[in-house]
Amino acid sequence: MKKIINPWTKLEKEGYNCFGCAPNNPYGLKMEFYEDGDDIVSFWNPSDNYQGWLHTLHGGIQSLLIDEIAGWLVARKLQTSGMTTNLTIRFKHSITTGPDTTLEIRARLTEMKRNLAFISAQISCNNQICTQGELIYFCFPREKAESEFHFTGCHTTDETD
Numbered sequence: 008m009k010k011i012i013n014p015w016t017k018l019e020k021e022g023y024n025c026f027g028c029a030p031n032n033p034y035g036l037k038m039e040f041y042e043d044g045d046d047i048v049s050f051w052n053p054s055d056n057y058q059g060w061l062h063t064l065h066g067g068i069q070s071l072l073i074d075e076i077a078g079w080l081v082a083r084k085l086q087t088s089g090m091t092t093n094l095t096i097r098f099k100h101s102i103t104t105g106p107d108t109t110l111e112i113r114a115r116l117t118e119m120k121r122n123l124a125f126i127s128a129q130i131s132c133n134n135q136i137c138t139q140g141e142l143i144y145f146c147f148p149r150e151k152a153e154s155e156f157h158f159t160g161c162h163t164t165d166e167t168d
């Protein structure tokens with residue numbers, strides 16, 4: 008597994024403060040990402056600050072985890088940026104919040120049709136799939152990703168620019 012370098016941290020002075028992945032957002036999730044073969048993976052510990060019901064992870068936060076990892080899959084595997092156009096979530100099992108819970112969030116590209124990426128993602132806890140997501144992601148041409156969204160490439164720690 009290779010750690011992915013967050014290419015947007017250099018934009019903090021310009022206002023980069025993503026709720027999902029900005030490392031210095033005091034309210035954010037501070038997600039980090041890894042490349043594992045064809046998959047992008049993140050591990051996250053849901054504190055009670057993110058509960059919807061007593062010690063249960065809010066469904067909106069679960070949806071955000073799925074949406075965020077899909078964006079990172081596009082950044083790393085397709086080397087561009089874009090936006091989610093469709094997100095379907097299936098909640099299969101509740102997820103307990105607290106210091107002893109670690110989630111594995113995993114995404115994989117299942118199909119490309121022109122500029123649409125079809126992505127499958129899931130959240131697992133204790134080797135049980137708790138949440139599944141299917142996404143369609145509109146991918147920007149690389150030039151637009153660079154000029155409008157400051158995308159300069161997405162690399163792992165073992166790569167050089």
